[in-house]
Amino acid sequence: MVEKPASQADVGGEVEAHKERKGLWSPEEDERLYTRITRHGVSTWSSVAQLAGLRRSGKSCRLRWMNYLRPDLKKEPxxxxxxxxxxxxxxxxxxxxxxxxxKMPGRTDNEIKNYWNSRIRKRQNASPAGGKGDSGCAKQQGDLPAADDKASVLAGPRAKEPVSSMASGATAPPVPARFPLFACQLLGCGGGAAAIAAAGTTESTTTHENNRAGSESDASVGNGSGGGGDGREGHYYYCAVDGDIDMIHLMSFDDLLEYPASDLLMDAWDRNGLYSTNTGNSVD
DNA sequence: AATGGGCCCAACCGCGACTTT
DNA sequence: TAAAGTCGCGGTTGGGCCCAT
Structure with a gap:
């Protein structure tokens, strides 16, 4: 994907040494950017470009990191x-x-946008009945309105909201220590998985797959699945994702309790790290 | 084997929001 | 308070790949 003609890949070339490069990234540029960010973090993106010795705009560096180099990105389709x-x-x-x-750890906005534009929208346009023709889960989706509605509620009416800022690298707010750590999964393919965890700490056990760069000094680096406040006073949520849960919904404990117990599979950890599975809706 | 069209994805562009001075 | 700098988002584009002809 990053291969390109040699004429465009002369990162250290003397010709046009001061001209900003555009187009596909070479492996060498990727290496420089990755090394720079994982070792020193990000102060400003324009400085990252400079300090990494890249003739790229800060904007371009940010995009490359966010959409391709970030360690917590999922590679699978x-x-x-x-x-x-x-x-x-x-x-x-x-x-x-x-x-x-x-709300989808490991996926980028660009990836989702591309996926939507190239596949889903096209398919929906092709099926005049509202674009649900191909999905055997359409009914179940309709039967689980809560997941959508809650996501909508938590996203809030405003353009800016905490979940988004987490994806952009903001620091997770502290999670109240009194809550046990848990993850749950809504039954039914339409609803998919709902995973949520409130932890005694905001670290390690709740992050998705890895968070290698996230251990660096700068908060903008590789924040994993993240977490944050849900915008309502006194409520915090935190995401827990494991290999079997490839998507999440964020909700507060109160929101979660609105689901009937039969709709929930609960994998739970207590605050001592003890794990049990399918414990029903007893989140307390 | 050549080629034309469609698909997919990485990256750019423009703009608004936010932060800093 | 205003201006400049920076960031982040959504829309769009360009090019490579694949497949049918």
Whole structure:
């Protein structure tokens, strides 16, 4: 993907040494950017470009990191379940790709936007009946309105909201220590998984896959699945994602309790780190 | 084997919001 | 308070790949 003609890849070339480069990134540029960010973090993106010795705009560096180099990105294709999430969230949030991406750990807004534009929208246009023709889960999606609605509520009416800022690298707010850590999964393919965890700490156990760069000094680096406040006083949520849960909904404990117990699979950890599975809706 | 069209994805562009001075 | 700098978002584009002809 990053291959390019040699004429465009002369990172250190003398010709046009001061001219900003555009186009595809070479492996060497990727290496420089990755090394720079993982070792020193990000102060400003324009300085990253400079200090990494790249003739790229800060904007371009940011885009490359966010969409390709970030260690917490998923490399595998978007799954059926994730596709359903995209459809569901797009329906409730519109084309707020960054907000949608913030609810899908490891996925970027660009990736989701591309996926939507190239596949889902096209398919929906092809089927006049509202674009649900191909999904055997359409009914279940309709039967689980809460997931969408809650996502919508938590996203809030404003353009700026905390989930989005987490995806952009903001620091997670402290999570109240009194809550046990748990993750739950809504039954039914339409609803997909709902995973949520409130932890005694904001670290390690709740992050998705890895958070290598996130351990660096700058908060903008590789924040994993993140977490944050839900915008309502006194409520915090935190995401927990494991290999089987490839998408999440964020909700408060109160929101979660609105689901009937039969709709929930609960994997739970207590605050001592003890794990049990399918414990029903007893989140307390 | 050549080629034309469609698809997919990485990256750019323009703009608004936010932050800093 | 205003201006400049920076960031982040959504829309769009360009090019490579794949497949049918």
């Amino acid at each position: 978007i799954s059926k379940r994730e596709e359903e999430t995209i459809i569901s969230l797009q329906k409730s949030l519109g084309n707020r790709w960054s907000v949608i991406a913030a």
